[in-house]
Amino acid sequence: MQQDLFQSPDYFSVDDLLKEEHLMIRQAVRQWVKQEVSPIIEDYCQQAVFPKQLLKGLGTLGCFGPTIPEAYGGGGLDHIAYGLMMQELERGDSGIRSTASVQGSLVMYPIYIFGSEVQKRHYLPKLATGEMMGCFGLTEPDHGSNPAGMRTSFKDAGDHVLLNGAKMWISNAPFADIAVVWAKDEGGIIHGLIVERGMEGFSTPETKGKWSLRASATGELVFDQVKVPKENILPGVKGLKGPLTCLSSARYGIAWGAIGAAMDCYDAALRYAQERVQFGRPIAGFQLTQKKLAEMITEITKAQLLNWRLGVLKNEGKATSAQISMAKRNSCEVAANIARNARSILGGMGITGEFPIMRHMMNLESVMTYEGTHEIHLLITGHDITGLDAFK
Structure with a gap:
């Protein structure tokens, strides 16, 4: 089993913007990922098997529908807490975060906002615990x-x-x-x-x-x-508004989650560069390696601030679907670029299961596509700023 040595980067002290509750929730999920996900995820990835035994832990942590009111079995948390949870889960693996995102944003959320009271009472509490998926x-x-x-x-x-x-x-x-x-x-x-x-x-x-x-x-x-x-049948909505509303919720979680993967790649590359000696000194001392690492932490920091601001807007009920699209696209692009640069720092070791980078890189190719492709999100932003629809 592999030891998880991850240390979260926070170059601009973004933690100072978070409440104590946010920090406690993030730490709880981070510790669970280190103990339950990191030691086994490479083997399950190699076998192409989903570790179903993790579902109970995800439910116990409150990762299923954390923003759903407590009356229906949810955590009653705000959207920044939800984002941090998704960030930590995807730091472990995109597939684990996807499972939680689907359960919370695409199953529980539509039942909560569009379902009847009978539907809410029947399904949501069981979905929140993971008893029902x-x-x-x-x-x-x-x-x-x-x-x-x-x-x-x-x-x-x-x-x-x-x-x-x-x-x-x-x-x-x-x-x-x-x-x-x-x-x-x-x-x-x-x-x-x-x-x-x-x-x-x-x-x-x-x-x-x-x-x-x-x-x-x-x-x-x-x-x-x-x-x-x-x-x-969900009685509370007709038309595309239903699924698109759900997708906005899921995209918000992805915006946070993808940066979790980026942070893991950066952390692994930084540690490796400080330890790997070539030509008589650590490769972290070479200019090209420092350029890559400096660009990684810069993009992570920018994305952290963007996601935090989006979370504030979401809590205030002001976040637009176009703003969420921008954050989702940005995080995916940042994470994919960081994964590729991190892999190059590790050289041949970067493609092995001894490090998480290649797994994150492959996962992010899917994350860039689902819940709206990279190109579609660009067009959403384009439509929002020009008022002209490029989809037709």
Whole structure:
């Protein structure tokens, strides 16, 4: 088992901007990652297996739906606390953070804001503890960045509806107990439905052969004349507003999470550069190595400040979806660049499982794509500042 020596970089004393509660929550998750995730994650990644035994710990820590009110089993925490939790989880591994993000932002969140009181009381407490796990069905084989073109649909059949279609690239799908699925009714209007494992015609085949997020469970959702009770339809929203609202919540968590991966790569590269001796001295003493390390800490610091400010705006109810898109895209780009530069500092050792860098680098290729691609987020910012829609 590997020893986790991570020390968090904080070049501009960003911790001074955090409340004592934030620091305590971050420390609790960081310690759990060091004890439970870091020692095993490389082996699980190599085997392409999700460590399901971690689910209980994630629930106990409150990483599932931390901003959901306590009355429904959540933590009742603010958005900065949520961001810090995601940062620490992704510092351990993007796949672990993805599992928590999906559960909280894409399953519990839509049930909380769009669900009936009966739905909230029935599902949210079990989802908060991890007793029940969920997934989010939006992306389809032919419709990723254009969810409005989805083909998954349902028809009225009395006291239930008949759901048909397929979703793909779904985190948590292979083991999820429920799926929050977005589908069109007979009039072409999008609704959210809670589909439960065991419903006849509902299957979740696992996606194999991934080079990224290997320690995460990914699969498809297939619906063949699935009978879904009408009481499982989310009553509080119609149209694309539903899934897009959820995606904004998830993107916020990714903005924090990706910087956790960047911090881990930087920390590993810095330590290695100080210890690795070539030409009679540590490679940290060479100009090109210092250039890489200095640029890494600069970009991490800028992203930390951006994320903190976004968290403040989110707590005040002022954060826009466009601002969240900017932060998500920025963090992913920063993290991917840092991972590549960190790998170069480690040379050949950087591609081995002895260090976390190559695993983070591969994971970040997925993180840059899901919940809105890098290019789509640029266009969201472009639309926001020009008022002109480049999507059509």
